[in-house]
Amino acid sequence: MNTATQNLENDHVYILQLTDVMEQMAKKRASDVNHLKSVVHIIRNYADGLHHKKEEDLLFPLFEQRSANEGCGPVGVMLMEHKQGREYVQGMVDYIAAYEKGDEEALELVFENMLNYAALLKNHIFKENNILFRMADDAFSEADQKMLLDQFEKIEKDANPGDKAEDFIKAIKELSSNYSSSI
Ligand SMILES: [Fe+2]
Numbered sequence: 001m002n003t004a005t006q007n008l009e010n011d012h013v014y015i016l017q018l019t020d021v022m023e024q025m026a027k028k029r030a031s032d033v034n035h036l037k038s039v040v041h042i043i044r045n046y047a048d049g050l051h052h053k054k055e056e057d058l059l060f061p062l063f064e065q066r067s068a069n070e071g072c073g074p075v076g077v078m079l080m081e082h083k084q085g086r087e088y089v090q091g092m093v094d095y096i097a098a099y100e101k102g103d104e105e106a107l108e109l110v111f112e113n114m115l116n117y118a119a120l121l122k123n124h125i126f127k128e129n130n131i132l133f134r135m136a137d138d139a140f141s142e143a144d145q146k147m148l149l150d151q152f153e154k155i156e157k158d159a160n161p162g163d164k165a166e167d168f169i170k171a172i173k174e175l176s177s178n179y180s181s182s183i
Contacts, residue, residue: 004059004140004148005133011051011165012125018042018172019118024179026111026118035178036096036110038171043089046168047121050159052082054152055128059136062148066139074132081124088117 022039030036060075067073091113098106140148156165 002149003137003145004054004152005136005145007149007152008051008054008059009129009133011047011054012129014169014172015047015051015121016125017176018047019121021172021175021179022114022118025175026114028179029107029111030179031099031107033096033100035175036092038175039114040089040092040096042168042171042175043085043117045163046165048082048086048089049163050155050165050168053155056082058148058151062144063132063136063139066144067135074127074135078124078128078132081120085117085120085124088113088120092117 018039024030025035025039056079060078064073064075092110095106095109095113099110137145159165
């Protein structure tokens, strides 16, 4: 059976590919501003867009209802980490803008925020895959999983052309081919 938690774990595969690319870009001191902006675009619209919308608007609230530890369970920690991630992305945006205006040293701070984001997300996804989603699988009925999955698929279907999951996956693969560690 396809489940809502599997749908999110599938997104995680691509988000982890993006964090690998970010680490490679930082290591290789990538100065192509279009590539740096592309990373921000993918995070804001895919990882923190489509994917976090499914978690924050749908899975987390239902999990809290079903598991009766509202406010003090793992969901609170996950939400805090999403917020921390947004701060690192804002740091990337600000320092990319400074770099574009001629502040050469700002590039190092872009990489610092990228590395912080990548480390945070890797740890965060590990916790979701291994702890939270397994707790959710126990807490949800088959009907819950199906209802969530239908809602996830509607969000994916309703995304505008160019902002669909497959567009972001393609963009991650393109970036990955530019910065793959084997090159
Ligand atoms: Fe997630």
